[in-house]
Amino acid sequence: GQQVMQIPQYQHVQEGEDFTTYCNSSTTLSNIQWYKQRPGGHPVFLIQLVKSGEVKKQKRLTFQFGEAKKNSSLHITATQTTDVGTYFCADRGGSNYKLTFGKGTLLTVNP
Amino acid sequence: GAGVSQTPSNKVTEKGKYVELRCDPISGHTALYWYRQSLGQGPEFLIYFQGTGAADDSGLPNDRFFAVRPEGSVSTLKIQRTERGDSAVYLCAxxxxxxxGNTIYFGEGSWLTVV
Known part of the structure; x- marks a missing residue:
């Protein structure tokens, strides 16, 4: 079945540093969604990318979809302690309803 | 309610017992999903309902798992003869x-521990 790989598995930064997580697939991604899960919480939808080369921004967060639609990234500028959590990418696939999640990147921020 | 509601929030059960997990979706949402999340992993798809019918149950691990949504709103995930490997967070969305184009909203999850 389809696999979505995410790196790194963990990232620890000092508050104010930047952070990037990468999502890759050997097959073409249909559309990529990004979720944030706080410790002990549930996944919360952040954004969806559909078009090849698409770039979207939400305040300090920048999301990119690769030109070949085989990779995506989430970049956080000047991290804050409120950014702590696990960031997941998920491919919606051709089914239009089934999400295939990566394993996530756990971000911790040292104040 | 304002969000997806799941009960119980925590359940500890003995190996071999039967468990039911309940999900109350956001009012008016016709699509309902169950996912399972093990420690350190991303959520894994179990089953999808459109209205009352299970449109795709390909993610259910075996026949001990079953889910229903009889009136097209509340759904119940049923696990028979629980095993220790069933321990996980069961997320409804x-x-x-x-x-x-429609955002998927997850509930807080039901944390199942089989001892």
Whole structure:
């Protein structure tokens, strides 16, 4: 079945540093969604990318979809302690309803 | 309610027992999903309902798992003869419809521990 790989598995930064997580697939991604899960919480939808080369921004967060639609990234500028959590990418696939999640990147921020 | 509601929030059960997990989706959402999340992993798809029918149950691990949504709203995930490997967070989610333009909202999850 389809696999979505995410790196790194963990990232620890000092508050104010930047952070990037990468999502890759050997097959073409249909559309990529990004979720944030706080410790002990549930996944919360952040954004969806559909078009090849698409770039979207939400305040300090920048999301990119690769030109070949085989990779995506989430970049956080000047991290804050409120950014702590696990960031997941998920491919919606051709089914239009089934999400295939990566394993996530756990971000911790040292104040 | 304002969000997807799941009960119980925590359940500890003995190996071999039967368990039911309940999900109350956001009002008006026709699409309902169950996912399972093990420690350190991303959520894994179990089953998808459109209305009352299970449109895709391909993610259910075996025939000990079953889910229903009899009136097209509340759903129950049923696990028979529980095993220790069933321990995980069971996440329910809903969306207005299954289309890619509709955001999927997750509940807080039911943490199942089989001892």
């Amino acid at each position: 809903s969306s207005l419809s299954p289309g890619s």
